Amino acid sequence: MSPPTGTKSESGLARLMGSGASGILELFIFHPVDTVAKRLMTNQTKVFVPGESLSKGFNNLDKVIFKDSCSLSVARKYKSLFPGLGYAGGYKVLQRTYKYGGQPYVKDYLNTHYKSYFHSTFGEKSGKTMIHATAGSLVGMGEVVLLPLDVLKILQQTNPDALKGRNVFRIFWDEGSRLYRGGLWTMARNAPGSFALFGGSAVVKEYVFALQDYSKATFLQNFCASIGGAVASISISQPLDVVKTRIQNKPFDSPESGLQVIRKMVLKEGYSSFFKGVTPKLMIVGPKLVFSFTVAQQLIPILDKLFMKEVGNPNTL
Template sequence: MSPPISGKNKSESGMARFAGSASSGILELIIFHPVDTVAKRLMSNQKQIFLPGNTMAANMAALNQVVFKDAAQKTFMKKYASLFPGLGFAAGYKVAQRVYKFGGQPFVNDYLNRHHKAMFTSAFGEKTGKTIMHATAGSLVGIGEIALLPLDVLKIKRQTNPEAFRGRGFLTIVKDEGMGLYRGAGWTAARNAPGSFALFGGSAFVKEYMFSLHDYSQATFFQNFCASIGGAVASITVAAPLDVVKTRIQNRNFENPESGLNIIKDLIKKEGFHGFFKGLTPKILVVGPKLIFSFTVAQQLIPIFHRLFNGESKA
């Protein structure tokens, strides 16, 4: 996502920002949730899929089993439907995440701009300081995202380990597990801090240095596209290793947790360092359309909702 523009957002109400961001999250969820499920299942898989001695058919069958699980031998539509487990948790998490991230970063950036701009400028210079300030605001918002961790945990478990639920509903799980739903919070914060820094910082960098934009709100669609891709690819690549660890912590059975350090040791021993980047390719392949889509929808809908809520006609 491109860094939100403070100047532009100040003219729009908080309710409009909420409605536009929430709509963006809902539409993004409907379109991209299946791909997210595939990526999570690939990251959670601890066995080698493509074995040198196997035929292509055998390797594809193994991939099919990892991706579709119990629906591996079913029809195409049933396979596709199997990629929507935990949709309720995913909806709650994705909408809350988009509202928090789309709407939260501008407030933090405004605060830093008002109270600490001189510090960034003196340390990094005018242009780089501006970029680092956007990145820092994103990083701080990313760390605070651990408040949404229970919804993310439940979403991932439904995607990768549905047996962990054993027929229990949401409220029963919350009652039974309590703070256990925040397991892996430290690893999540460690992943979000550099990931969000790279997302907002990379996007600002592209606009600042590739397109020499003084006012980011003047960016064209193509410039927003390039900035979003640059920031998103940088973010996912930087966060990939800790994302794998976080996912494996969260997809374990509730009664059989495992520490992040043990997961890292086992991963290096059994899979090698390339195991830290499992699922990276499919995630990168959808980063462009996913973030460009959500950014465009939010930026288009927020002004519309602002006019609607304030009874204004389009200028």
């Protein structure tokens, strides 16, 4: 996402604003899609039951996706897909700002202190790709600090009764550390997921487009690189994402450990349950990740050039 050693790094202000803008745009365009995916992942019943008609199956699917609004008008159904927008806003904008804006700093650090190790171990081209991927993985694990907002967003999307009658300050006061439940599973999901996201993007730029300076990628090159990274990230992290979502979906007063969730999934739903929601996630949530990653990669160099012209200092912030 940012240029390799030997070229100018983007300013911190450009990284902050570019990544933040990608999060804001993603939120308003794709939040309904995220709600659908979360509800499909947390659903523990069979939608299309053998022996039942397709119309009955689609009726079941309607109830899973729209819950109590399934019998309302199309407009009100669509509106029901925007629960937790306040929590989602805080989480998504902070997440994208932290992830897309923070990865270049970790990458710069690895380039400065460990470039020779990566290059000697993996070779020059693969070493550069591994630096991008490793930086993404480290930043992804640190994303756990934002977990409370993610927990509240998921609960509002899938189990709103658990939050009924309490504002955000009361929830934080009452629940405290319980808002970090699923933290280890979040880190376990984010480590390979973010590794694949940034690594997959770097592979496309390095081996498909043969770019020396990733910040000079065209929109089409950034778009293709984002597709490669998003598909790899979603596919690798999906099983752990299902477990994490189900842990966070439970009411605060009846928590379950990750191992308990996995045991129930295997016994009641089979191993295929670990990939519930992966198809709609690849087809619908995938574009969300592609969109935000492309926007961030495209905006950061553009904003950097703009700020450099305006203030004459490329290293502002």
